Structures are given as C-alpha cells and as structure tokens.
Amino acid sequence: xxxxxxxxxxxxxxxxxxxxxxxxxxxxxxxxxxxxxxxxxxxxxxxxxxxxxxxxxxxxxxxxxxxxxxxxxxxxxxxxxxxxxxxxxxxxxxxxxxxxxxxxxxxxxxxxxxxxxxxxxxxxxxxxxxxxxxxxxxxxxxxxxxxxxxxxxxxxxxxxxxxxxxxxxxxxxxxxxxxxxxxxxxxxxxxxxxxxxxxxxxxxxxxxxxxxxxxxxxxxxxxxxxxxxxxxxxxxxxxxxxxxxxxxxxxxxxxxxxxxxxxxxxxxxxxxxxxxxxxxxxxxxxxxxxxxxxxxxxxxxxxxxxxxxxxxxxxxxxxxxxxxxxxxxxxxxxxxxxxxxxxxxxxxxxxxxxxxxxxxxxxxxxxxxxxxxxxxxxxxxxxxxxxxxxxxxxxxxxxxxxxxxxxxxxxxxxx
Ligand SMILES: *Cc1c(COP(=O)(O)O)cnc(C)c1O
Numbered sequence: 001x002x003x004x005x006x007x008x009x010x011x012x013x014x015x016x017x018x019x020x021x022x023x024x025x026x027x028x029x030x031x032x033x034x035x036x037x038x039x040x041x042x043x044x045x046x047x048x049x050x051x052x053x054x055x056x057x058x059x060x061x062x063x064x065x066x067x068x069x070x071x072x073x074x075x076x077x078x079x080x081x082x083x084x085x086x087x088x089x090x091x092x093x094x095x096x097x098x099x100x101x102x103x104x105x106x107x108x109x110x111x112x113x114x115x116x117x118x119x120x121x122x123x124x125x126x127x128x129x130x131x132x133x134x135x136x137x138x139x140x141x142x143x144x145x146x147x148x149x150x151x152x153x154x155x156x157x158x159x160x161x162x163x164x165x166x167x168x169x170x171x172x173x174x175x176x177x178x179x180x181x182x183x184x185x186x187x188x189x190x191x192x193x194x195x196x197x198x199x200x201x202x203x204x205x206x207x208x209x210x211x212x213x214x215x216x217x218x219x220x221x222x223x224x225x226x227x228x229x230x231x232x233x234x235x236x237x238x239x240x241x242x243x244x245x246x247x248x249x250x251x252x253x254x255x256x257x258x259x260x261x262x263x264x265x266x267x268x269x270x271x272x273x274x275x276x277x278x279x280x281x282x283x284x285x286x287x288x289x290x291x292x293x294x295x296x297x298x299x300x301x302x303x304x305x306x307x308x309x310x311x312x313x314x315x316x317x318x319x320x321x322x323x324x325x326x327x328x329x330x331x332x333x334x335x336x337x338x339x340x341x342x343x344x345x346x347x348x349x350x351x352x353x354x355x356x357x358x359x360x361x362x363x364x365x366x367x368x369x370x371x372x373x374x375x376x377x378x379x380x381x382x383x384x385x386x387x388x389x390x391x392x393x394x395x396x397x398x399x400x401x402x403x404x405x406x407x408x409x410x411x412x413x414x415x
Contacts, residue, residue, distance in 0.1 A: 029096055029212075033277045037091030039074070039084055050271040051084045079267060081259045086270040092277050093232070093242050097224055098217045101250035103243045103258060104270060108207065108227020109135045110263035111241030115203050115225050116140075116174065118257035119249075122148030124171040127200075129156030129186060131179035131385050134373055136205060140174065156186040157317060162194050170200040177216065177324070178208035181333050181369045181393040182386045183308045185317035188324060192220025207231075207360075212284040213325040223249065230360030231330065233276045234283050238269040283362065283398060288327040290404065291396040295332050297405055303342070303412045305390060308333040331359055332394045339389035342415045343368050346392065349411035352399055359395035364404060367393050 024036060041049055056076040058064040067075050076082050086104050094102035105111040116139060120126065128140050130153040140151050154161035156175055166173065173195040175186050192202045204221040206214055210231045216224045226232060228240035242265075243254050258264060265273075295309035307314075310321035311328025321328060336343045347355050347366055356365040357372050367373060369387050377385070396404070 024095060030281050032095040033092065033281060036095035037088040037274075039088055048085065048088055048271060048274055050268055052267050053083070054079045080262060080264045083267045083270070085267040085274065086265050089265070089270040089274045089277075090242070092274060093211070093226075093228075094244055096211050096277065097244040098215070099224065099244040100247040101245065103250050103254045104228075104265035104273075105241040105243065105258060105263045106265055106269075107239040107263075108225070108229055108241040109139075110258070111225045111227070111243050112136050112205060113139055113143075114254055114258045114263055115223050115243045116144065116172065118254045119201065120144065120149050120171060125150045125152070125167060125169055126172045126174060127152045127154060127162065127165045127170055127195075128174040129154060129176065129179070131156060131182060131184055132176055133180050133205065133207075134376060136174075136176070156191075157184055159187065159190055159194075162191050166194050166198050166200060168198055170195070170198050172201045172203055174203045174205070176205045176208065177214065178310060178321075178329060179385075180208060181331075181367075181373070181391065183208070183310055183315070183329075183331065183333055184386070185310050185315075185321045185324065187317075187320045188216060188219045188221060196220065208329050208331060209325055210280075210284050210329060212281050213288065213327045213329060217244075219324060222246075228273045228276075229358075231280055231284055232273050234280060234360055234362060235276070236358060236361035236363065238272045240265050240269045240273050284330060285327065286398060287330040287396050290399075290401045291330050291332050292328055293401050294394075294396065294405055294408065295328075298334065298408065301409075301412060303337055303415055305335040305337050305388075308335070330396050332396065334392050334394065335388050336390040336392060336412075336415070338415060340368070340370065343390050343392050345415045346411050349414040350407055351411075352403060352407040353394065359393075361395065362398040364397035364399055365395040369393055
C-alpha cells in the first residue's frame with residue numbers, strides 16, 4: 001500500500017518557507033513560542049500532533065535508499081534519528097534561543113553529555129566553572145578525564161582565574177550562568193571574550209537563567225544547553241533536554257553522536273515540552289515576580305543568615321545579573337541560622353511548599369542541598385562552593401505570593 005500524498009507541511013522554520021508578510025525573524029519570542037516549528041498534517045489539526053511512531057514507511061526501495069544517503073529535515077528514518085514531533089520542538093526552541101538549529105535529548109544530562117562528548121577527544125583541554133549541577137560535575141570531573149580530556153576548574157566569578165586557565169589549545173569552556181544552589185552569577189560576555197580570543201567553544205548550561213530571562217547567544221554562548229525537565233515542561237511531568245547551536249555543530253557534530261548513542265527524546269515527551277514552551281514566558285515571569293517579592297520580604301528576617309537571589313541589591317553579582325538577565329529567575333536560596341537542625345525543622349514545618357529536589361515546577365519545592373543534591377561532595381568542596389549546613393533552595397511555583405510568604409514565615413517561626 002502506498003502512503004497518502006505527502007502531507008502539506010506548514011513549516012515556520014528559518015529559511016524554510018518563502019518570505020511571508022510576518023516573517024518569523026520579525027516575531028517576538030512570545031509569538032515564536034506559540035508558532036515556530038509547527039508542522040501540520042493533511043487533517044489541519046490546530047494542536048501539534050504526537051507522532052508516536054518508531055519507524056516511517058517508504059514508498060519504494062529507491063526512496064529508502066535515497067533517504068539513507070541524505071534525508072531532508074522532514075524526511076524521517078527512525079525515531080532515534082528524528083521524528084516530526086521532536087523536530088517541531090527542536091525548531092521551536094531554536095527559534096526562541098536564536099540559534100540556527102537544536103537537537104532534543106532524553107534528559108538534560110543527555111544534552112550536557114552530548115554537547116561535550118560529541119566535540120571532544122583525547123588530549124583536548126576544557127575549562128569549567130566549579131559550581132556545577134552534581135551530574136555535570138561528574139561528567140567533567142570523572143568521565144571526561146577517563147578518556148584523556150584534561151579539565152581545569154575555576155571559580156566562575158573570578159575573571160583572572162578564567163584568563164589564567166584558558167590556553168591556546170583550550171577546546172571548550174563550560175559554565176552554568178547561574179550556579180546551583182548558591183545562585184552565583186557568571187559574567188558570560190566576559191568569559192566568552194576570553195574564550196573566543198583562544199578559539200574555544202563556549203558551552204552554557206542555562207537552566208537557572210531560563211530561555212525567558214537570558215539571551216545567552218547574544219552574550220557570546222556558542223552552544224546553549226537546557227534541561228527541558230525544568231522550566232520548559234514547567235509542570236513537573238517529563239524529562240527532556242536540548243542542545244542549541246549552529247546548524248553545522250548540531251547536524252555535523254551533535255546529531256551523529258546522539259543518534260547512534262541513543263540519547264534521543266521520546267516523541268510523547270517532545271509534545272509535552274512543545275506545549276510547555278507556549279506558556280513558558282507567562283509561567284516564568286509570574287514565578288520570578290513571586291521569587292523577587294519573597295526574597296525582598298524575607299531579607300533581614302531574624303531567623304535567616306542570608307537571602308540569596310540575583311535580583312536583590314545585596315547579591316554579590318547583582319550588577320552582572322541585572323545586565324545579563326531580564327529577571328532574577330525562579331529560585332531563591334535561604335541560609336537559615338542554626339545549621340542543618342534548623343533547616344530540617346523549617347522543611348518539616350512547610351505546608352504548601354513540598355520537599356523535592358526538582359525545580360522549575362508550577363508547585364513550589366524546597367530542598368536541603370547539603371544532604372541531597374550535594375551530598376556526594378566533601379565538606380571542603382561544599383565550603384568552597386558556599387553551601388552551608390543551613391542552606392535551603394526554594395524553587396518558586398505558581399501559587400499566590402501571600403500564601404507562600406505566609407507558609408515560609410510560619411515555618412521560620414517554628415524553628
Ligand atoms: C536539572 C539540571 C540538569 C539535568 O537535567 P535532567 O533533565 O535532570 O537530566 C543539568 N543542569 C542543571 C543546571 C540542572 O538544573
């Protein structure tokens with residue numbers, strides 16, 4: 001049986017269609033987040049279709065052969081290589097991020113690993129900030145050196161340290177623009193300038209800054225990586241990740257590595273994330289407004305040693321944060337007086353905020369990094385990163401700000 005005639009594809013991809021009155025390049029991020037990358041079948045469905053299929057049928061052996069030689073962006077072979085729903089998600093996030101292309105992955109870690117491993121080989125040198133998400137640190141500290149990649153760690157806020165560490169032969173620079181859980185902010189433009197002078201590729205894990213509040217490519221990032229699990233889903237449902245970069249990097253370096261090693265995103269998860277992108281701006285903007293209000297109200301509280309939030313004037317890198325990000329993000333860190341005991345009493349007393357180590361959810365979440373996400377580190381490493389016994393990380397959700405403030409203040413009073 002032959003397939004139906006090829007489905008008309010209404011593709012809003014950079015350069016894919018003839019010029020339109022409203023060419024996507026002129027659209028704002030909010031409009032791109034709703035329309036970019038859309039592909040429609042012959043049924044004209046409004047909501048994007050979930051193409052929950054592993055394989056794709058060819059009309060003839062000649063067509064199969066041709067596709068294995070070279071397949072276009074809308075010619076699919078096998079879901080590990082690509083899928084229409086996944087392609088819609090990739091094109092939409094690339095349009096938002098302002099990169100030529102993107103490759104979607106099964107999780108944020110598949111994206112971080114894919115971006116680094118696909119481009120590195122034995123003998124290469126990498127410079128990375130030290131304050132990293134635990135699994136990112138594991139890749140840079142344990143896995144890459146096992147394959148003969150040399151990694152130098154620096155304090156990301158110390159520009160002299162970056163200048164000293166980046167060498168003529170440095171292949172890549174890796175950083176999280178806003179560090180977890182201390183919320184230190186790294187000056188991306190300054191690091192990129194040093195890296196580019198030596199020809200190094202700048203890879204940014206941009207989860208905490210979010211695609212909404214940052215413009216990492218304009219500030220010098222060559223490759224931007226997201227855990228889509230966080231704000232892109234935004235409702236705590238699926239795992240996913242994405243690598244954004246030039247078409248050359250994505251299709252010639254990243255895709256061959258990931259399509260053969262198996263880190264591809266499931267079409268169902270791609271659909272959830274695609275719909276997540278449509279509301280991401282509204283959600284993140286509301287969450288960041290609540291985070292700033294809470295951080296401001298809690299600053300100076302008698303039970304707190306410190307309140308850390310990039311948009312507070314007291315934040316050590318506040319000037320960089322306000323220049324680099326259009327809002328302070330959706331995460332706050334509190335340093336509670338009285339160490340771990342006091343922090344645990346605070347967590348146990350919270351009623352609206354749930355104890356969970358995830359972030360970017362519409363539900364507010366709290367975690368104690370020392371005993372969970374950063375448990376693996378030595379006391380010395382934690383001290384170096386500024387992770388105290390009393391530190392808790394709050395991921396602010398979509399609840400009402402006064403309900404959250406009440407919950408947090410009541411829990412603080414019960415310590
Ligand atoms: C969550 C997270 C990751 C990993 O993402 P997964 O989707 O859990 O694999 C990587 N980097 C940062 C900064 C994160 O917050």
